[in-house]
Amino acid sequence: MSERAAAQKTADDHVRAPDNRPRKVAVDGSAASGKSTIGRRLAEQLGYAFLDTGVMYRAVTYAALERGLSLQDSGSIGELAQTLPIDVSLDCDGSGTRITIDGSDVTSHLRSQPVEDAVSLVSRIAAVRNALVSRQRELAERQPIVMAGRDIGTVVLPDADLKVYLDASIEERARRRYADFLAAGDEVSQEIVLEDIRRRDRIDSEREVSPLRPADDAVIINTDGLSLDDVMDRVIGLVRGGK
Ligand code: DC
Numbered sequence: 001m002s003e004r005a006a007a008q009k010t011a012d013d014h015v016r017a018p019d020n021r022p023r024k025v026a027v028d029g030s031a032a033s034g035k036s037t038i039g040r041r042l043a044e045q046l047g048y049a050f051l052d053t054g055v056m057y058r059a060v061t062y063a064a065l066e067r068g069l070s071l072q073d074s075g076s077i078g079e080l081a082q083t084l085p086i087d088v089s090l091d092c093d094g095s096g097t098r099i100t101i102d103g104s105d106v107t108s109h110l111r112s113q114p115v116e117d118a119v120s121l122v123s124r125i126a127a128v129r130n131a132l133v134s135r136q137r138e139l140a141e142r143q144p145i146v147m148a149g150r151d152i153g154t155v156v157l158p159d160a161d162l163k164v165y166l167d168a169s170i171e172e173r174a175r176r177r178y179a180d181f182l183a184a185g186d187e188v189s190q191e192i193v194l195e196d197i198r199r200r201d202r203i204d205s206e207r208e209v210s211p212l213r214p215a216d217d218a219v220i221i222n223t224d225g226l227s228l229d230d231v232m233d234r235v236i237g238l239v240r241g242g243k
Pocket of ligand 1: 058
């Protein structure tokens with residue numbers, strides 16, 4: 001659903017979650033922790049919208065690279081994030097969050113290697129985070145939502161009704177990411193995948209603004225050795241009010 005359509009829907013009938021269910025769900029975690037897959041599945045099961053906030057950081061990164069901006073030029077990248085006409089289509093049918101910039105759908109470019117290499121650096125810029133966090137909060141006011149990211153429970157939605165933080169060892173995450181690449185027909189070495197995750201972990205957790213960390217009231221699930229179905233069962237249990 002486009003942002004405009006979502007706003008209209010809100011104006012027409014304010015959609016609410018059934019009383020006893022969490023209306024805002026935060027799913028945070030490190031790179032390749034499974035947060036997007038789990039978040040998307042959970043949203044589908046609950047009939048909620050899903051927002052993968054990582055694609056918004058990727059969209060700003062893509063636009064900065066397209067414009068030839070230096071990654072060291074935080075001023076220009078921050079300004080770009082504040083002014084870029086990004087339209088975010090919330091995922092309401094399991095198809096994934098889509099991003100349109102200036103009317104053209106750029107979603108298929110957001111996982112390219114140049115974006116992959118630069119996105120952690122762009123996400124460190126305070127002005128970028130301020131711009132995107134406000135948009136994310138606006139989107140969360142419109143309908144029940146599952147939002148996946150790094151700082152949803154700590155910064156974007158500190159009032160989320162349920163906060164889940166997914167964790168797994170770096171080896172397990174690299175193994176999963178490598179399997180995804182193989183399934184997509186991409187040739188890449190396992191060592192490079194592991195090194196890339198290690199690099200992103202370091203930048204995401206050591207940055208000054210909104211570093212990656214679980215919220216004090218998040219439920220931490222270590223997914224080592226668990227299947228997606230196991231993790232989903234656990235998360236659905238939490239939605240139903242379990243511990
Ligand atoms: O989840 P992902 O791999 O698509 O995220 C891409 C980058 O965006 C990641 O390096 C960290 C950043 N990010 C962030 O800083 N805060 C978020 N809420 C989501 C993503």
